[in-house]
Amino acid sequence: MSALEDQTILRETATEVLASHGLVLEEVEIRRGGGTPQVRLIVDLPEDQLGSADLDTVAEASRALSEAVDADDAVLGSAPVLLEVTTPGVDRELTAPRHFRRARGRLLSLTTEEGTTLRARLLAVDGEELALRQEPGRDDRGRPLKLPAGTTERLRLPLAEVARARVEVEFDPPADLEELLAEITGADAAPASRAATDPGPGDSPGPTAATDHPAATKES
The missing domain is CATH 2.30.30.180 (Ribosome maturation factor RimP, C-terminal domain)
Structure with a gap:
């Protein structure tokens, strides 16, 4: 089984590097096409923190991850891979x-x-x-x-x-x-009913701070 298929070492490496930058690994996406495989790591702040991840911090973590991948072929294999580190988009559905x-x-x-x-x-x-x-x-x-x-x-x-x-x-x-x-x-939240009716239309959407960061290519 290839490193891209297993992802065990990738997740362990990413978790360790991200933790040193105060971030956590949210999800790993692998995109395969006719060219170089793309590995997208979605990162976020720990769940006990509010706000959005600092974009400079995410960029620093991305560089550190790229260095770790280049230094050890066991993380993503020896073939070229496009590694991208990003924060969750505002349109992400909340599921967990x-x-x-x-x-x-x-x-x-x-x-x-x-x-x-x-x-x-x-x-x-x-x-x-x-x-x-x-x-x-x-x-x-x-x-x-x-x-x-x-x-x-x-x-x-x-x-x-x-x-x-x-x-x-x-x-x-x-x-x-x-x-x-x-x-x-x-204090405990005020007692409230679990039943509710449709509250009406929402406000118009605006810009988001969740932004993709420049990808790094792992060369063979």
């Missing part, structure tokens, strides 16, 4: 619990298994439940929307009931975000 823990404080677009759509801010991941605050956004004239009558602003949603979830890009996070996160980590 660690994805949600990394998204604390972010505005999410969620769809439940029952088909209910939510636009809500993720305040905390408590075991297998999400603590959320619904934020309906604004209409096409910029006016704040209101939650439907009888709808609870705060709610808890089991991860098992989430069918799809993505982070929404914001130009201006709420002014009370730090207070919200401090409140939810310092």
